[in-house]
Amino acid sequence: ANTLAAANDALFGRAALPAYALAQADVIFSFGADFLGTWLSATGFGVEFGQFRSQRFGKRGLLVQFEPKMSITGAKADRWVPVQPGVEALVVGALLRIIADEGFGGAARAELAATLAGEVDLDAAAAACDLALADLVVLARAFAEADRPVAIPGGALAGASNSVAAVAAVQALNALAGVGGLGFTPAVPATLAAPPASSYADAQALIARMNAGEIKLLLVHGAN
Numbered sequence: 001a002n003t004l005a006a007a008n009d010a011l012f013g014r015a016a017l018p019a020y021a022l023a024q025a026d027v028i029f030s031f032g033a034d035f036l037g038t039w040l041s042a043t044g045f046g047v048e049f050g051q052f053r054s055q056r057f058g059k060r061g062l063l064v065q066f067e068p069k070m071s072i073t074g075a076k077a078d079r080w081v082p083v084q085p086g087v088e089a090l091v092v093g094a095l096l097r098i099i100a101d102e103g104f105g106g107a108a109r110a111e112l113a114a115t116l117a118g119e120v121d122l123d124a125a126a127a128a129c130d131l132a133l134a135d136l137v138v139l140a141r142a143f144a145e146a147d148r149p150v151a152i153p154g155g156a157l158a159g160a161s162n163s164v165a166a167v168a169a170v171q172a173l174n175a176l177a178g179v180g181g182l183g184f185t186p187a188v189p190a191t192l193a194a195p196p197a198s199s200y201a202d203a204q205a206l207i208a209r210m211n212a213g214e215i216k217l218l219l220v221h222g223a224n
Helices: 002-012 042-053 072-076 088-102 107-117 122-128 133-144 163-176 200-211
Strands: 018-020 027-031 062-067 079-082 149-153 182-184
Touching: 027 088, 027 133, 027 163, 062 072, 062 133, 088 107, 088 122, 088 133, 088 163, 107 133, 107 163, 122 133, 133 149, 149 163
Parallel strands: 027 062, 027 149, 062 079
Antiparallel strands: 018 182
């Protein structure tokens, strides 16, 4: 949650959790978000996913799942892409670079993609997700030319050392799409706000202290 909020603050100026309108999307690129399994609200997303798959005039939404290992959502995807852990930002940057270079989605969208992408090694990005570069081009085109595309950064990104950058990269795809499928949850009143969750670095530091014998008793409250 902290990673999502920090990335949204850096990209959109709003330190809030995202809300994704999957039912209105025609293309979903999910990066490690097992939204049909255990991520955030599986029940709510399940209902929206049904609407996503059964659109007007017989259309069926396209789901592409990028993740290190197969999840429930990955099993239901139209295409599953095995991305190496920690390189999601590289893959997203490559998608943006291709959209910019090929002019997919029109001049305005390509120009914005060029601003968001920067310099990217396309061959390295394709290798990082076990795809031919031509396949990566096909995926970039599918997202850029969709009417209502949505990109989702999931829990698989949060544990990496570059978690905020990876989440921000995925959210940049939503910025490219006009943020139509991305909203933000209302701010929680300060009197009701929960204390901030520990970061991945905090967990690593705790494990180091345990290994050093500094922790004699560990109490865990409100966490699985």
